[in-house]
Amino acid sequence: MNTITIEVSRYRPEQESEPAFQSFEVPLRKDWVILDALNYIKDYLDGTLSFRWSCRMGVCGSCGMMVNGTPVLTCATFLESYAPGPIRVEPLANFPVSRDLIIEMDAFLRKLKSVKPWIVRKEEKPIEEGEYLQTPSQLADYKQYSMCINCMLCYSACPIFGLEPEFTGPAAIALAQRYNMDNRDEGARERMDELSTEKGIWQCTFVGECSAVCPKNVDPAGAIQRYKVTATSDWWKSFLLPWGNK
């Protein structure tokens, strides 16, 4: 059977002071993705290898890793595309590494929460009045941003986030836009206070790689630029019509 070499980044903090690569030979099967190869290593070659995964179908967003320097979902990336190898598998770039291929994601989760990713209402209408209605066109306004699976590939692709870890980042800002553009939501102003800041949208210099690597075709780069346009027009409105905000 044909095989292919996988160089996996290993980091066991109780043993090593920095990550190092370890090579494994795995079967090169046509129907195998990188995640299958990692599971093969864990099952047959080295049970101590640590990595995250869950659904195996590009929905859960758990198995994002760097493969030959590019952030990808390992469940959606075939081994054969990299033949004859070797293939380098590393933890997602720009994040601290907890162990082997597992990154520290607490800061990311805090950022997600900071943008209030839920429908904010000034006043909820009583249940008797029925549901909040939405036309297909209103749904289309935000639908692409709702496809995000929080896989964090966009953070790994973003050099700005690498240089400035406090940057709220692509997925969280796209998620804010998902709610801002929802006609049922009334929380845009609260989110603007959080995001029209140096750590928020103004940190972005429009590299555009976040959108290029997104496995769900979300366009976070576009979301951030649209946010900048809204923030600028809001600022001009409050400058020229200061009484308008009262």
Place this chain on the structure above:
Amino acid sequence: MENTSEHSGKPFVRKIPIFWWIRRWVDLRFVLRELTSVCVAAYCMIFLFYVRSILMRPEAYEAFTAQLQSPVMIVVHVLLLGGLLYHSITWFNLAPKAMVIKIGTWQIPDLLVAAANYAGWIVISFVLFWLALN
């Protein structure tokens, strides 16, 4: 391997090398776009000095235009123009991402948004050119 005091057990933070932007073409392209903004600023400065020389004595204007015609300045201008065109074109191509305009339920296509930006650029350039000639 035994656990020693030098192994912190903490998450490992990877450092970003200073020359991170030359490793991949996409990063280099982005940095070039950002750096060529210097060409835009330089052109603005030259334009402001040009206007200043017009507002001063005619000899100042003559001296300034003579300076602009020197071989060094022509080479500088060609380089600046190259940088300015690269910067402007890459930005105008990105404009539709930021400008999502809807008229009713119809969203203006990306191509039209970019075309409007280019049209504005050309019209303003011609107006300035006409003003400079007259």
